[in-house]
Amino acid sequence: MDDKQLIATLGGATRLAELLGFDKKTGGAQRVHNWKKRGIPSFIKLQRPDLFATPKRATNSQVTRQDLRPDDWQDIWPELIDKEAA
Numbered sequence: 001m002d003d004k005q006l007i008a009t010l011g012g013a014t015r016l017a018e019l020l021g022f023d024k025k026t027g028g029a030q031r032v033h034n035w036k037k038r039g040i041p042s043f044i045k046l047q048r049p050d051l052f053a054t055p056k057r058a059t060n061s062q063v064t065r066q067d068l069r070p071d072d073w074q075d076i077w078p079e080l081i082d083k084e085a086a
Helices: 003-009 013-019 028-038 042-047 078-085
Strands: none
Touching: 003 028, 013 028
16 A cells, blocks of 8 residues: 555545644645655654554554555565464
8 A cells, every 4th residue: 555545545635634733824735745755754654653553553554664664564564464464
């Protein structure tokens, strides 16, 4: 799952901006909308592990860690390798 899909799964740009505490009046939703093309900045993902480090919980099991890091999740979370094969 790419960042565009993740934003949609988390409720869209406006909802994610609200979850992140961005002000509507200063373009918070537009900022998040721009991430659909540019990607969600790493520092944002690190600041909000409740949304991005535990995607299954934040999205009712729709997004997994493997979805967020499809190319290198095995290096980051080796404990998930056995679960992937199951």
